[in-house]
Amino acid sequence: MLEVRQLTKHFGDIKALDQLSFRAEDGQITGILGPNGAGKTTALRVLYGLLKTETGSAQVDDIDVAKEPLAARRKLGVFPDKFGLYERLTAFEQIAYFAGLHGLTGNAGKAATQAIIEKLSLQDIAHRRTQGFSQGQRMKVVLAQALVHQPQNFVLDEPTRGLDVMSTRILRQQLRDLRDAGHCILFSSHVMQEVAALCDQVIVVAQGRVVAAGTPEQLCEQTGQTQLEEAFVALIGSDEGIAA
Amino acid sequence: MNSVFQTLLYKEIIDAMRDRRALMGALLYALFGPVILASALNFAIANKEDDKAIYIDIKGAEYAPVLVEKLAQQHILPLGSGAADDEERWREQPITLEIPETYRANIEQAKKVSLSLWINTAEEGRNSANQRVKAALQQYGNELATYRLVLRGIDPHLLAPYSVDIKDHASAQEKSGMVMGMLAVFVLMSVFVASTSIAIDTSAGERERNALELILIQPITTTQLIGAKLIAVSLLGSLGAFLTLCMTSLVMGFVPLAKMGIGFELNALTIITITLAMLPLAIFAAAFQLFCAFQAKSFKEAQSYISLTIMVPLTIPFAVQFMPHKPDWVNWVPVASQSGLIESIAKGQEIDWLSIGTGAMLTLLLAAILAGWLTRTLKSEKAILALS
Structure with missing residues (x-):
């Protein structure tokens, strides 16, 4: 479970977060949809414990992130928007490195790494250096390193940006499997189709505020629109910064 | 050491050791320094050989055949008397001796003769030749004076109330001062040069490749992260110093240092002692370079900052050399x-362990301050916002 309450944050004169609150439940895929600059990345960075806010708090499974950032991060798996792989490490070493950072070293680390490699069918590239990997292969390695410690909560920041169709399909299937296994999945996106295709819950963010939250159907109802796209436009007030 | 720190350290070291470009750079430098040193010494030795002929231009040689003969006995020959190959380097702007027409008459009447010697003191390579010509002229002048005194029935010793016999108690090893000074600079430089590539790669490079943010949101502390990077980078710096010392030991075998009266030996124990003494400096260099690279906004900017850090090992010993009174x-x-320590060890002088120890502690303290400051910076909002 992931929750932020009443987050307010300024960067200079700019209000990045304005009393932002939302909750992502276990066993659900929750999407944060908002235009570029709406405060999605800032909110996630607060959730990771990288940024401090002026008001409010963030919680990962009842752990206050500001008070115990390391404990909170142990329960998080993060899939970043840009895949920064260590090109001189093999895929196996890269995944084992992240396992080690979560305390899985020695045989436990090897076993966890081997298990996720098999689960994501990475065996054929596991012992190759990641330099020269295709975008799809990179995505799988990043996914494996985020899930190697079997986190209860999984956060994705703009996950399908720059991915090809096959990689996107694999990723979506993984997310559905994790949801069905009872994990909490939160992902931020500015791509409407993606949110509509995957999410059980949608949180619409604009100018640092939650402007609406609910299932896709509820959002349509709330705005009196039949199409999800029209509902978003009605909620945000413009279609600027949103990709169809 | 906890398991997370071990993981971080292991990855940093593996990553550094597989960075072929960085390793080649460190290796090349380790090779380059000693080779330059050896060839400079070889050149100096070649120039120093006293019995080698010097060719000078003698104007009015016909007025003073005895003087010319006396110079020839000291291997100072008139241009045009030797092989063209040997004379070549003396032909351009030659050392010129001008003997006046009145030489013979004045010498016979024991009158003062004015000789002119044209030299160029700005030309460093000719300094020893200039000295030899001056000394040869002086020697023949003294000889003439002695004859004149004897002819007048005066004991020539009256002109020399005492004689000074200079005895140099510097050992052959101590005389190697110049070599040691150069070696010290090369070793100090190698500590900084060997670690630059990896310092940039693991800091600004990691940030530019979008790997840093993901690491910062793992359950690790910034202190652990910086600590691991610091150790990996300083390992490379120490490796650079070690390689430079090994190469020096090897290359110096080919330089006939004994001809210069220099005794130089770099044995395994000395190499190990110096390498160990370089450890605090390597840690300082790593902290300083990581600090500079993390402050930079981009990889390129980091490269230019870091190239400035290489000036540190050059400027500090230089500044100390020119201090009139060393407090x-x-x-x-x-x-x-560290520079002082290398010189003491290599010259076989007694080592002032107290000041070496204080120096090492101070070096480590400065490194710790830099690392602490860097850790704080990396946690700051500004650093986080610069991540993307």
Whole structure:
């Protein structure tokens, strides 16, 4: 479970977060949809414990992130928007490195790494250096390193940006499997189709505020629109910064 | 050491050791320094050989055949008397001796003769030749004076109330001062040069490749992260110093240092001692370079900052050399302290362990301050916002 309450944050004169609150439940895929600059990345960075806010708090499974950032991060798996792989490490070493950072070293680390490699069918590239990997292969390695410690909560920041169709399909299937296994999945996106295709819950963010939250159907109802796209436009007030 | 720190350290070291470009750079430098040193010494030795002929232009040689003969006995020959190959380097702007027409008459009447010697003191390579010509002229002048005194029935010793016999108690090893000074600079430089590539790669490079943010949101502390990077980078710096010392030991075998009266030996024990003494400096260099690279906004900017850090091992010993009075604290300054130690070890002088120890502590303290400051910076909002 992931929750932020009443987050307010300024960067200079700019209000990045304005009393932002939302909750992502276990066993659900929750999407944060908002235009570029709406405060999605800032909110996630607060959730990771990288940024401090002026008001409010963030919680990962009842752990206050500001008070115990390391404990909170142990329960998080993060899939970043840009895949920064260590090109001189093999895929196996890269995944084992992240396992080690979560305390899985020695045989436990090897076993966890081997298990996720098999689960994501990475065996054929596991012992190759990641330099020269295709975008799809990179995505799988990043996914494996985020899930190697079997986190209860999984956060994705703009996950399908720059991915090809096959990689996107694999990723979506993984997310559905994790949801069905009872994990909490939160992902931020500015791509409407993606949110509509995957999410059980949608949180619409604009100018640092939650402007609406609910299932896709509820959002349509709330705005009196039949199409999800029209509902978003009605909620945000413009279609600027949103990709169809 | 906890398991997370071990993981971080292991990855940093593996990553550094597989960075072929960085390793080649460190290796090349380790090779380059000693080879330059050896060839400079070889050149100096070749120039120093006293019995080698010097060719000078003698104007009016016909007025003073005895003087010319006396110079020839000292291997100072008139241009045009030797092989063209040997004379070549003396032909351009030659050392010129002008003998006046009145030479013979004045010598016979024991009158003063004015000789002119044209030399160029700005030309460093000719300094020893200039000295030899001056000394040869002086020697023949003294000889003439002695004859004149004897002819007048005067004991020539009256002109020399005492004689000074200079005895140099510097050992052959101590005379190697210049070599040691150069070696010290090369070793100090190697600590900084060997670690630059990896310092940039693991800091600004990691940030530019979008790997840093993901690491910062793992359950690790910034202190652990910086600590691991610091150790990996300083390992490479120490490796650079070690390789430079090994190469020096090897290459110096080919230089006939004994001809210069220099005794030089770099044995395994000395190499190990110097390498160990370089450890605090390597940690300082790593902290300084990581600090500079993390402050930079981009990889390129980091490269230009870091190339400035290489000036540190050059400027500090240089500044110390030119200090008129060396206060005690100078020996504690990072870089100066280590430079002094290398010279003492290599010259076989007694080592002032107190000031070396103080120097090492001070070096480590400065490194710790830099690392602490860097850790704080990396946690700051500004650093986080610069991540993307």
